[in-house]
Amino acid sequence: MVASFAIHVLFLPRFFVITFSLCFFRVESNVSSCQKEKNTLLGFQRGLTDPYKLSLVSSWSDQEGSKISPSLVELEFLNYLDLRENFFNSTSIPSFLGSMVNLTHLDLHDAQFCGHISHQLGNLSSLLYLNLKENNGLYVDKLHWMFHLSSMQHLDLSHTDLHREVDWLQIVSSLSSLLELILNNCQLDSLTPSVGFVNSTSLRVLNLSENLFNQEIPNWFSNRSTSLLEYLNLRDNSLSGKIPDLLGQLKRLMDLDLSDNSLSGPIPSYLGNLSQMQALLLGVNKLNGTVPKSLGLLSNLFALSISHNFFTSNLDEAHFSKLGKLKELEISYTPLFFNVNSNWVPHFQLEYVSMISCKIGPNKLYIFTLSLLQSIIIFEM
Numbered sequence: 285m286v287a288s289f290a291i292h293v294l295f296l297p298r299f300f301v302i303t304f305s306l307c308f309f310r311v312e313s314n315v316s317s318c319q320k321e322k323n324t325l326l327g328f329q330r331g332l333t334d335p336y337k338l339s340l341v342s343s344w345s346d347q348e349g350s351k352i353s354p355s356l357v358e359l360e361f362l363n364y365l366d367l368r369e370n371f372f373n374s375t376s377i378p379s380f381l382g383s384m385v386n387l388t389h390l391d392l393h394d395a396q397f398c399g400h401i402s403h404q405l406g407n408l409s410s411l412l413y414l415n416l417k418e419n420n421g422l423y424v425d426k427l428h429w430m431f432h433l434s435s436m437q438h439l440d441l442s443h444t445d446l447h448r449e450v451d452w453l454q455i456v457s458s459l460s461s462l463l464e465l466i467l468n469n470c471q472l473d474s475l476t477p478s479v480g481f482v483n484s485t486s487l488r489v490l491n492l493s494e495n496l497f498n499q500e501i502p503n504w505f506s507n508r509s510t511s512l513l514e515y516l517n518l519r520d521n522s523l524s525g526k527i528p529d530l531l532g533q534l535k536r537l538m539d540l541d542l543s544d545n546s547l548s549g550p551i552p553s554y555l556g557n558l559s560q561m562q563a564l565l566l567g568v569n570k571l572n573g574t575v576p577k578s579l580g581l582l583s584n585l586f587a588l589s590i591s592h593n594f595f596t597s598n599l600d601e602a603h604f605s606k607l608g609k610l611k612e613l614e615i616s617y618t619p620l621f622f623n624v625n626s627n628w629v630p631h632f633q634l635e636y637v638s639m640i641s642c643k644i645g646p647n648k649l650y651i652f653t654l655s656l657l658q659s660i661i662i663f664e665m
């Protein structure tokens with residue numbers, strides 16, 4: 285039966301496997317290089333491409349359910365295993381995966397796994413890529429097994445409950461090869477130690493959105509930062525306090541999302557020095573004061589949102605002076621005065637504008653000329 289999973293299928297005669305794979309899954313394998321595996325995988329024959337790669341994406345429908353047979357361990361030579369988007373019906377991630385020690389790529393995301401994540405995964409010391417996001421109630425008690433995964437480059441545990449591991453930050457900080465860390469909605473509430481981290485790693489992507497930090501943005505940035513960070517998302521974390529000036533040290537930052545927090549005080553004018561910036565999302569906070577004109581220097585900016593704040597200043601031509609690529613502008617629900625001359629010729633053409641409750645200078649219809657014909661424009665006359 286399909287339901288009792290494919291690895292059984294691997295032992296079936298060739299004809300059947302090929303037929304099956306056409307119907308239900310995509311398999312890539314090349315067993316010509318290794319006699320043992322050749323015997324094990326009778327079904328995989330010459331002509332299939334990569335000996336070390338098994339990809340069974342979305343192989344089973346919701347009705348069928350799937351079950352990983354321990355015979356998978358026979359495939360210990362594999363370095364690539366992709367079972368994402370299958371339906372494992374709230375079973376736990378099998379601990380025997382921990383014996384497939386040559387795995388460099390393990391993708392189990394959105395596969396309806398549930399329960400405790402086995403420490404045995406810590407045996408996979410060659411892993412470069414681990415993705416467990418969007419499963420159905422995964423959790424860890426301790427994460428210390430992760431210390432062994434020192435080659436890890438991409439780690440996504442989004443939607444896994446990590447709150448029991450108070451040392452999570454120390455542990456992931458030790459992964460010195462890490463390029464992308466995505467822990468969205470992991471019920472994290474602790475940010476200790478809060479010093480260093482971002483500046484001392486090779487991180488390019490850090491996504492900690494939708495956690496429960498409920499504190500100030502930590503002192504992750506130093507004056508002499510050599511940070512390579514390009515993407516920082518701290519959205520929806522009940523963060524308070526000011527936006528640290530030292531964020532201005534993240535010279536390569538392209539995408540900064542601090543929306544949906546309780547940040548107060550001004551936007552630091554240093555942010556205008558981050559010339560790579562493409563998306564600056566600061567909406568739904570308690571920011572106040574004037575919007576710095578330096579933001580007008582962000583010549584790569586695509587999206588700017590400062591809605592739902594308490595800015596009281598004018599926005600004039602200077603705020604947009606170099607914004608040639610701006611497509612999305614949100615300045616709703618903040619007592620700003622959008623006050624540009626009606627003879628101003630902007631360098632950009634907006635596709636989305638939201639200006640509800642924003643005060644607008646003398647020529648309101650002028651907003652239309654800022655935008656493309658098919659854009660969404662929301663403002664009150």
Ligand SMILES: *[C@@H]1O[C@H](CO)[C@@H](O)[C@H](O)[C@H]1NC(C)=O
Binds near residue numbers: 316332334335
């Ligand atoms: C299969 O593996 C062998 C040995 O590694 C290699 O020489 C051959 O090119 C591979 N075949 C394919 C189709 O990838």
Ligand SMILES: *[C@@H]1O[C@H](CO)[C@@H](O)[C@H](O)[C@H]1NC(C)=O
Binds near residue numbers: 347
């Ligand atoms: C999923 O698991 C439940 C509870 O163990 C079981 O009743 C149900 O038959 C399973 N569904 C499939 C498709 O295997």
Ligand SMILES: *[C@@H]1O[C@H](CO)[C@@H](O)[C@H](O)[C@H]1NC(C)=O
Binds near residue numbers: 360361362385
């Ligand atoms: C893992 O890879 C190494 C180096 O390629 C190889 O020597 C070893 O036999 C492999 N282990 C397994 C279990 O296939």
Ligand SMILES: *[C@@H]1O[C@H](CO)[C@@H](O)[C@H](O)[C@H]1NC(C)=O
Binds near residue numbers: 381383404407
């Ligand atoms: C993981 O490694 C430990 C210690 O080397 C070993 O006892 C354990 O059996 C391994 N787990 C698996 C699933 O191979």
Ligand SMILES: *[C@@H]1O[C@H](CO)[C@@H](O)[C@H](O)[C@H]1NC(C)=O
Binds near residue numbers: 504506507
């Ligand atoms: C990172 O920043 C912390 C705190 O500012 C500092 O102590 C540490 O030396 C910095 N590390 C690097 C590599 O710059």
Ligand SMILES: *[C@@H]1O[C@H](CO)[C@@H](O)[C@H](O)[C@H]1NC(C)=O
Binds near residue numbers: 466491493515517519
């Ligand atoms: C970060 O998490 C958010 C969910 O809050 C998601 O929409 C976004 O795609 C994630 N970005 C990356 C780079 O993982």
Ligand SMILES: *[C@@H]1O[C@H](CO)[C@@H](O)[C@H](O)[C@H]1NC(C)=O
Binds near residue numbers: 506507
């Ligand atoms: C960064 O440098 C400025 C001035 O050079 C100094 O006032 C500030 O204390 C420094 N901040 C940190 C965290 O080292």
Ligand SMILES: *[C@@H]1O[C@H](CO)[C@@H](O)[C@H](O)[C@H]1NC(C)=O
Binds near residue numbers: 532554557
């Ligand atoms: C921002 O850029 C200006 C002009 O290039 C420079 O004078 C200033 O020191 C920079 N500020 C920071 C925090 O790098």
Ligand SMILES: *[C@@H]1O[C@H](CO)[C@@H](O)[C@H](O)[C@H]1NC(C)=O
Binds near residue numbers: 548549572573
């Ligand atoms: C911004 O708000 C703080 C209180 O959160 C207040 O002390 C400060 O004066 C305000 N600044 C401006 C420029 O309105």
